[in-house]
Amino acid sequence: MAATYLSKIWNRRSLIRTFAINDLKIRYRNSVLGFFWSVLEPLLMLSVLYIIFTNVVKSDIPYYPLYLLLGLIMWNMLTRATSMSLHSILGRGGIITKIYFPREIPAISTCITASIMMLLELVVFSIFIVVFQFVPPSTMALLPIILIIQFILVLGLSLPLSVLNVYFRDVQYIWALLVHAGFFLMPIIYRAEIFPEKLQTLLSLIPMTRILDMAHDVTLYNIIPSATDWAYIIASSLAILFVGYLIFKRFEARVGEEL
Amino acid sequence: MDANAIEFENVTKSFRIHHEKINSVFEHVSNIFNRQNQFERLTVLNNVSFTVKQGEMFGIIGRNGVGKTTLLRLIANIFRADKGIVRTSGSIIPLIQLGAGFEPDLTTRDNIILYGVILGFSRKEITEKVEDILKFAELEKFADIKIKNFSSGMYSRLAFSTAIQVDPDILLVDEVLAVGDESFKQKSLEAFMSFRKKVRTILYVSHSLESIKELCDRALLLHEGRIQSIGPPAAVVDAYMKILPSYPDHKKTGVMRL
Numbered sequence: 457m458a459a460t461y462l463s464k465i466w467n468r469r470s471l472i473r474t475f476a477i478n479d480l481k482i483r484y485r486n487s488v489l490g491f492f493w494s495v496l497e498p499l500l501m502l503s504v505l506y507i508i509f510t511n512v513v514k515s516d517i518p519y520y521p522l523y524l525l526l527g528l529i530m531w532n533m534l535t536r537a538t539s540m541s542l543h544s545i546l547g548r549g550g551i552i553t554k555i556y557f558p559r560e561i562p563a564i565s566t567c568i569t570a571s572i573m574m575l576l577e578l579v580v581f582s583i584f585i586v587v588f589q590f591v592p593p594s595t596m597a598l599l600p601i602i603l604i605i606q607f608i609l610v611l612g613l614s615l616p617l618s619v620l621n622v623y624f625r626d627v628q629y630i631w632a633l634l635v636h637a638g639f640f641l642m643p644i645i646y647r648a649e650i651f652p653e654k655l656q657t658l659l660s661l662i663p664m665t666r667i668l669d670m671a672h673d674v675t676l677y678n679i680i681p682s683a684t685d686w687a688y689i690i691a692s693s694l695a696i697l698f699v700g701y702l703i704f705k706r707f708e709a710r711v712g713e714e715l
Numbered sequence: 716m717d718a719n720a721i722e723f724e725n726v727t728k729s730f731r732i733h734h735e736k737i738n739s740v741f742e743h744v745s746n747i748f749n750r751q752n753q754f755e756r757l758t759v760l761n762n763v764s765f766t767v768k769q770g771e772m773f774g775i776i777g778r779n780g781v782g783k784t785t786l787l788r789l790i791a792n793i794f795r796a797d798k799g800i801v802r803t804s805g806s807i808i809p810l811i812q813l814g815a816g817f818e819p820d821l822t823t824r825d826n827i828i829l830y831g832v833i834l835g836f837s838r839k840e841i842t843e844k845v846e847d848i849l850k851f852a853e854l855e856k857f858a859d860i861k862i863k864n865f866s867s868g869m870y871s872r873l874a875f876s877t878a879i880q881v882d883p884d885i886l887l888v889d890e891v892l893a894v895g896d897e898s899f900k901q902k903s904l905e906a907f908m909s910f911r912k913k914v915r916t917i918l919y920v921s922h923s924l925e926s927i928k929e930l931c932d933r934a935l936l937l938h939e940g941r942i943q944s945i946g947p948p949a950a951v952v953d954a955y956m957k958i959l960p961s962y963p964d965h966k967k968t969g970v971m972r973l
Binding site for chain 1: 738740741743788791810812817820821828829832834835837838
């Protein structure tokens with residue numbers, strides 16, 4: 457089952473790539489600096505946030521600027537992928553009502569686009585690493601694995617969102633609200649320690665919270681996450697992908713009629 | 716040679732017609748309390764069965780709203796039947812229709828690549844065909860221009876040219892030739908002919924009854940959700956002319972379309 461499904465998607469990799477390329481092209485259309493924006497934009501945004509948060513929020517977190525930037529970059533990936541996927545089917549209504557292709561593809565390509573943009577931001581992150589003369593610990597080699605698990609999680613959210621927004625057009629507003637709330641509940645600008653203990657326990661159940669904590673640990677603090685942590689993020693991300701895909705399948709059939 | 720390209724077996728397709736379109740979570744929730752989930756079922760195709768042979772050019776006629784496009788969309792796998800089975804042989808099937816789904820913010824060239832890739836080609840394969848497609852569509856001059864300023868005729872020309880160049884097994888043509896100018900119409904007809912020589916199947920929806928008679932091997936008349944008549948185009952067109960007077964609003968226009 458899973459194998460035939462994966463091969464079906466693999467066969468359409470050309471389409472996934474084309475959607476991703478087009479998304480990027482449209483994003484940087486008509487801009488004088490063109491593709492430079494992809495590096496310049498995060499650089500400027502991160503600089504602004506850095507100045508604000510290091511001066512306003514005087515944090516005692518070690519390597520706070522890098523802590524902040526890494527969290528922002530990873531959270532950005534989730535926000536971009538999911539908010540773009542909300543429109544990935546709706547915005548292609550014209551072509552979806554004319555030629556059949558697997559409806560999973562818009563959400564998948566959106567997640568890939570968001571990942572590419574995240575990689576560009578990580579290039580910016582490495583510039584900051586050099587600027588702050590930070591020597592990354594060897595555990596940083598684990599970061600890519602965490603990012604891959606994050607990709608699975610984000611795909612599990614993007615797939616159902618891409619179809620649900622066709623049926624219920626206010627899903628995008630509800631989701632925007634959740635993402636805003638998430639930004640302040642996640643360990644991005646501060647650590648979970650500032651919350652009351654009960655809330656902390658509750659928050660640590662959210663896979664993204666733990667993914668961010670683990671990413672901070674391996675990148676900045678030379679800490680290898682425990683086996684439980686790994687098991688938890690892998691299992692919960694896969695579970696979300698599974699449930700998300702079931703929801704997706706449930707709504708997929710009548711997408712052509714609802715557009 | 717006698718293989719079926721398309722089979723419809725007792726196909727029924729209906730749509731929900733909402734009295735008020737409900738498409739938000741909020742309205743759904745408030746409806747649970749309201750208990751008035753108001754929609755009717757409109758049955759567009761009712762137990763329809765027919766087959767189209769490989770290599771046939773098959774015409775579909777009928778009044779507006781009778782389900783011609785729905786039928787094409789079922790073949791293209793864009794709609795799923797409520798009941799019955801739709802079988803098609805061959806690769807992904809494009810529906811060529813007015814205002815075909817292009818990305819307005821991309822150039823003609825990028826749109827051709829997108830369209831071709833959706834039809835199942837690799838980027839490399841379709842990139843090789845781009846020049847031919849631009850030439851056929853007579854849009855070479857506009858290759859690197861964003862498509863959003865195109866006229867509806869240019870859109871259709873592009874969609875038709877791309878589809879015919881990528882050579883699908885089945886082509887679904889919905890009323891697009893009507894917008895092309897004479898020279899393009901002529902070219903399209905030639906393309907149809909060479910397409911048929913390759914034993915490809917074409918489903919052709921048109922209100923131009925003359926072109927149905929001229930081009931098609933067989934035709935089908937849809938009327939009130941059923942097949943009213945199927946067979947040689949001339950006979951089917953005659954049957955259509957007979958039922959036409961029963962539509963008061965079509966008395967004039969229907970005939971004038973000839």
